[in-house]
Amino acid sequence: MGSWFSRCPPAKEKKPDRITDSDRAVLDLKAQRDQLQIHKRKLQSTISSDLSAAKRFIETKKKSLALLALKKKKHHETLIDQCDQHLLKIAELISNVEYAQVQETLVKALEVGNAAMKKMQQEISLDYVERLVEESEEARAYQQEVNAMLFKDGITDQDTDVLADLRRIEEEEAQAVIENVPSPPTAELPPAAQEAVAAGADDKAERARVEKERAREPQLVPA
Amino acid sequence: MNDEVATDHGRPTPFLGEEEVSKISPLSWKVGHGGDYTQGKNGRLTSHRLLWEEEGSSAWRCIRLDRIRDTEIKSSWFHGRKVVLQPSTPTDAPPISLRTAESELDALHSHVTAALQQAVWKVHGYQLQSNVGGLSRVLRRQEGRMQQQEETVREALNDLQALRQNANQMAEMARHLSRSYSSGNAAGGAEQAEKDELSQLMVDYGLADATLLQKASRSASGDDYYQHLAHDLGAFVQRVLAKSVTNSSAPEASTTDQPMSDAEGDDAAVAAAQNGGISGGNGMLLLHDLFCLFNRWKGTELISPEELLTAMQMACDDPSQGLRLRRFANGRVLAVHSADMDDDRMAATLVALIERTAGRNGGMSASQVAAALKCSVSLALLQLQAGEARGHLVRDDTVQGLYFYRNFFFDDAK
Amino acid sequence: MESNQWSSPTEFWDLPPFFTIQPTDATREKQLSLWLQVVCHYCRAQRQYFIDISERMADSAPFHNAKAKRKLTLDGLRKICSYMVQHGHGVWMDEGQNRMAVFWRKPQEWAAAIYRWASDSGHLNSVETLFSLREGDDTRDQDFHGLPHEILLIALQALEGQGKAQIFRGSSSDHDGVKFFSQAA
Numbered sequence: 001m002g003s004w005f006s007r008c009p010p011a012k013e014k015k016p017d018r019i020t021d022s023d024r025a026v027l028d029l030k031a032q033r034d035q036l037q038i039h040k041r042k043l044q045s046t047i048s049s050d051l052s053a054a055k056r057f058i059e060t061k062k063k064s065l066a067l068l069a070l071k072k073k074k075h076h077e078t079l080i081d082q083c084d085q086h087l088l089k090i091a092e093l094i095s096n097v098e099y100a101q102v103q104e105t106l107v108k109a110l111e112v113g114n115a116a117m118k119k120m121q122q123e124i125s126l127d128y129v130e131r132l133v134e135e136s137e138e139a140r141a142y143q144q145e146v147n148a149m150l151f152k153d154g155i156t157d158q159d160t161d162v163l164a165d166l167r168r169i170e171e172e173e174a175q176a177v178i179e180n181v182p183s184p185p186t187a188e189l190p191p192a193a194q195e196a197v198a199a200g201a202d203d204k205a206e207r208a209r210v211e212k213e214r215a216r217e218p219q220l221v222p223a
Numbered sequence: 224m225n226d227e228v229a230t231d232h233g234r235p236t237p238f239l240g241e242e243e244v245s246k247i248s249p250l251s252w253k254v255g256h257g258g259d260y261t262q263g264k265n266g267r268l269t270s271h272r273l274l275w276e277e278e279g280s281s282a283w284r285c286i287r288l289d290r291i292r293d294t295e296i297k298s299s300w301f302h303g304r305k306v307v308l309q310p311s312t313p314t315d316a317p318p319i320s321l322r323t324a325e326s327e328l329d330a331l332h333s334h335v336t337a338a339l340q341q342a343v344w345k346v347h348g349y350q351l352q353s354n355v356g357g358l359s360r361v362l363r364r365q366e367g368r369m370q371q372q373e374e375t376v377r378e379a380l381n382d383l384q385a386l387r388q389n390a391n392q393m394a395e396m397a398r399h400l401s402r403s404y405s406s407g408n409a410a411g412g413a414e415q416a417e418k419d420e421l422s423q424l425m426v427d428y429g430l431a432d433a434t435l436l437q438k439a440s441r442s443a444s445g446d447d448y449y450q451h452l453a454h455d456l457g458a459f460v461q462r463v464l465a466k467s468v469t470n471s472s473a474p475e476a477s478t479t480d481q482p483m484s485d486a487e488g489d490d491a492a493v494a495a496a497q498n499g500g501i502s503g504g505n506g507m508l509l510l511h512d513l514f515c516l517f518n519r520w521k522g523t524e525l526i527s528p529e530e531l532l533t534a535m536q537m538a539c540d541d542p543s544q545g546l547r548l549r550r551f552a553n554g555r556v557l558a559v560h561s562a563d564m565d566d567d568r569m570a571a572t573l574v575a576l577i578e579r580t581a582g583r584n585g586g587m588s589a590s591q592v593a594a595a596l597k598c599s600v601s602l603a604l605l606q607l608q609a610g611e612a613r614g615h616l617v618r619d620d621t622v623q624g625l626y627f628y629r630n631f632f633f634d635d636a637k
Numbered sequence: 638m639e640s641n642q643w644s645s646p647t648e649f650w651d652l653p654p655f656f657t658i659q660p661t662d663a664t665r666e667k668q669l670s671l672w673l674q675v676v677c678h679y680c681r682a683q684r685q686y687f688i689d690i691s692e693r694m695a696d697s698a699p700f701h702n703a704k705a706k707r708k709l710t711l712d713g714l715r716k717i718c719s720y721m722v723q724h725g726h727g728v729w730m731d732e733g734q735n736r737m738a739v740f741w742r743k744p745q746e747w748a749a750a751i752y753r754w755a756s757d758s759g760h761l762n763s764v765e766t767l768f769s770l771r772e773g774d775d776t777r778d779q780d781f782h783g784l785p786h787e788i789l790l791i792a793l794q795a796l797e798g799q800g801k802a803q804i805f806r807g808s809s810s811d812h813d814g815v816k817f818f819s820q821a822a
Contacts, residue, residue, distance in 0.1 A: 026764045027807040027814035034768040619653040628654045632667045
């Protein structure tokens with residue numbers, strides 16, 4: 001194995017170490033968890049061997065030995081229970097630490113945000129804002145003055161001549177539209193055409209009926 | 224007379240060049256004519272001396288063979304036979320009698336006689352080996368054996384050399400004969416009948432080929448010779464390759480059933496060669512197979528590998544022949560094939576063969592392919608490997624052997 | 638062994654040449670890529686994370702096919718593993734290259750799956766042990782549940798490289814932990 005390491009030096013040297021102390025702590029905890037897992041597996045395998053030993057003793061009528069084996073099994077089972085307890089504890093601890101890590105980053109983020117806000121607030125002083133408001137007020141007053149000067153003797157909305165002109169043009173336009181509409185026919189319709197008209201009416205009634213039926217059975221209509 | 228022996232860790236220290244000849248047990252001995260025999264144990268005869276361990280004490284004693292003049296077997300009334308050693312100096316020294324098991328006595332006598340005759344001690348004298356353990360003795364013995372083997376090998380090689388010289392002379396003679404016959408042929412005349420008879424004899428004894436005898440007349444020397452050879456070789460290769468292609472496309476048709484009509488009976492030679500198991504597989508012929516085939520076809524006018532290579536290169540340089548020389552991937556093997564043949568086509572034939580024989584997802588070994596194509600295993604293997612290199616075939620390397628399969632790895636890509 | 642429950646994603650697995658590493662380059666490349674698929678498929682099905690270069694490994698599926706009567710050689714096994722490492726589907730665990738971690742998912746994919754889980758289950762910006770990622774009840778229905786420590790670590794290192802997580806040790810224990818980040822640093 002060593003040869004592999006020596007041949008391919010890992011990239012650790014050139015990269016900054018991104019491992020914190022809490023990472024190492026978590027790793028240690030997880031390594032402990034692994035140890036417990038291994039121990040548990042070992043116990044489980046001894047239990048099965050205990051059980052088979054007990055069965056063998058029963059078959060060969062060695063009752064006391066069988067009892068002993070079963071006692072051992074019982075003992076191992078309690079050990080496994082303990083293991084599980086420890087595992088649970090360690091898992092709890094790990095998740096706590098990991099959660100704390102998350103919190104830590106959260107706090108850090110808050111801190112950074114806070115600092116940024118403070119910095120921005122520092123840059124924007126109250127005097128400066130006041131001055132800005134004043135300046136914009138002044139600009140508005142100036143604009144009103146300019147408007148007043150423009151409307152003093154120029155064109156206003158109330159100019160009657162202009163309005164009369166407008167109305168005249170509108171009337172002319174409306175007249176042109178009316179003249180262009182064709183006049184209705186005056187002659188009688190031939191009989192065939194009359195039937196066709198009647199059929200058309202029937203058709204309309206039929207279509208309405210179908211429509212109604214469709215509405216009654218909506219599940220048949222494809223979506 | 225019999226000396227105390229220097230020992231080394233309880234074993235007698237050997238002399239330089241001393242070799243053990245035989246063991247003698249049981250052994251008893253006495254000096255002079257009267258008195259009792261003394262028992263000895265661990266008796267042994269070496270090239271230098273006779274030695275034994277005294278009964279009761281661990282002292283070793285010996286009789287040096289250089290002081291023995293003669294040995295003989297004597298028999299006495301009461302005690303049975305014995306080996307008597309006669310010391311050389313002084314002349315009146317009492318003889319030494321040795322007894323051993325009756326069955327061993329003759330052997331002992333002959334061994335002693337042989338050792339006396341060889342007189343190995345004369346080489347190094349009686350010089351004690353210093354610090355010689357068992358290992359160095361073994362090494363020394365090994366060295367001697369190797370020298371002997373070298374000697375044998377050298378002799379054998381000399382024999383071979385002589386044999387080769389004889390063969391060369393024989394080939395030279397055959398060549399000379401056919402050449403003189405050809406020149407005589409050109410002259411013509413009254414001896415024609417005699418010459419015909421001679422040539423007939425040569426053909427009968429397998430020393431010449433009828434068709435070649437007519438052609439050989441014009442092969443004077445040098446380039447001319449090679450050009451001629453190249454032409455012959457080209458034609459020969461094409462015939463063999465043509466045969467092999469018909470073979471591989473219709474493997475069930477037996478070559479012997481095919482009509483032998485034209486081409487001056489050459490096809491017969493080719494067919495015979497193919498029945499012998501060698502042929503151009505899949506439109507390709509290995510140069511060393513070609514060498515055998517061609518020389519077999521030529522009969523007497525054998526050509527050397529160098530001649531074959533030169534002529535083959537000339538034949539392949541000539542575009543009208545339509546032949547290609549190709550060096551296989553491993554660089555050591557040369558093969559000749561027709562110009563319109565390439566690796567991909569060759570591999571396609573092999574894939575088709577494998578699919579036909581072993582099924583779509585089946586495999587074949589080089590020897591199976593060789594049997595199917597009627598070619599040599601090495602050629603089959605080379606072709607399979609070439610096909611593999613081109614990505615047409617894949618291999619299955621198992622303990623049973625090497626099998627080749629169609630390259631199915633790209634099936635899903637198609 | 639488990640080969641009866643597992644079926645290869647490619648029919649080539651039943652063909653003998655698949656078990657001989659091919660000498661021709663292009664063919665071998667293709668073959669190895671098929672092997673990569675087979676190995677990943679097998680390991681995913683069997684939840685297998687490691688491959689050893691051993692006879693025992695070569696004798697078992699997917700490197701041994703009883704039906705085709707073929708098995709890979711150790712050399713072949715090594716070649717396949719090397720190919721997987723080359724293509725990011727594995728990594729050698731030792732210097733001697735005898736053990737390979739299989740990435741039937743590439744580390745980046747594991748990393749993405751883990752990060753998705755972390756963000757879906759609210760584990761961003763919080764700490765988790767590597768043990769609980771592998772074995773914990775929270776990840777029981779996740780694909781990466783049961784991933785071996787080594788591979789998990791590699792995946793998390795990939796995540797770390799992207800800046801989406803950091804691996805660290807606790808102050809008192811020597812257990813590895815990881816912290817997921819909501820955004821890359």
